[in-house]
Each structure stands twice: as structure tokens, then as C-alpha cells.
Amino acid sequence: MKKLLDTDFFKNGIWMAILSSLVFSVMNVLVKAAGASIPSNEIVFFRSLIGTVLILLLMKKDNIKFVKGKKGMLALRGMLGALYMLAYFYTISNMPLLDAVILVNLSPVFTMFFAYFFLKES
Numbered sequence: 001m002k003k004l005l006d007t008d009f010f011k012n013g014i015w016m017a018i019l020s021s022l023v024f025s026v027m028n029v030l031v032k033a034a035g036a037s038i039p040s041n042e043i044v045f046f047r048s049l050i051g052t053v054l055i056l057l058l059m060k061k062d063n064i065k066f067v068k069g070k071k072g073m074l075a076l077r078g079m080l081g082a083l084y085m086l087a088y089f090y091t092i093s094n095m096p097l098l099d100a101v102i103l104v105n106l107s108p109v110f111t112m113f114f115a116y117f118f119l120k121e122s
Contacts, residue, residue, distance in 0.1 A: 028092055028101060035093025043093075044085050 034043055058064075067074070091100040115121040 028097060031089050031092045032097050035089070040089040040093045041086065044082070044089050047089075048082070048085070 031040075031043055059066075088100075088104055091103065095103075
């Protein structure tokens with residue numbers, strides 16, 4: 001796997017961004033399809049469980065240790081990420097997909113305001 005990721009194709013950040021967008025688009029469609037018969041909370045649970053297992057395996061493979069400091073900030077980020085995913089998957093499941101994706105992509109507008117007020121960026 002590491003050899004594949006070391007190729008010139010994957011070293012270029014643009015291609016990784018395009019690949020990421022493609023994967024998230026497929027995920028959105030799958031969440032929409034699954035949302036017709038599975039509650040969005042359950043979809044979030046299994047998505048998170050699978051993601052956690054994959055990350056733990058990658059950390060073990062590369063011998064990466066958990067950080068010792070700033071656990072409060074990591075916990076806050078995790079809780080906010082979980083709330084985001086719950087809201088996002090609920091929105092995808094209960095609205096037309098195009099409308100849901102447009103609403104979710106308002107996050108850069110909020111990020112701009114938060115960066116200005118909390119991080120003092122201009």
C-alpha cells in the first residue's frame with residue numbers, strides 16, 4: 001500500500017483532492033440509498049466504527065502512538081465531528097441530495113467567521 005501511495009500520481013495534492021471528492025460523492029449517494037431503510041444514527045454508528053478500526057490498524061502498522069497532550073481539544077473535536085456527521089447524514093437521508101450537499105457546503109462561510117473572531121485571522 002505504501003508503495004502505491006508513493007507514486008507521482010498520489011504525491012500531487014490536486015489528484016488526492018479529486019479522489020477525495022469522488023469518494024465523498026459516492027459516500028453521499030450510498031448514505032442517501034441506505035437512509036431509505038436504515039436510520040441515519042445507525043449509519044453514523046457503523047461509519048464511525050469502521051473508520052475507527054481502520055485508523056487503529058493504520059496506527060498499529062506504522063507504529064504511531066496516541067498523543068499525550070491536548071486530549072481535551074481532541075475530545076471536543078471528536079464530539080463536534082460526531083454531531084456534524086449525525087446532522088449531515090440526517091440531512092442527506094431526509095432531503096433531496098443536491099439540496100443537502102449545497103447546505104452542507106456553507107461550512108467555508110462559517111469557517112471564515114470563526115477564523116476571524118476566534119483565531120484573530122484577517
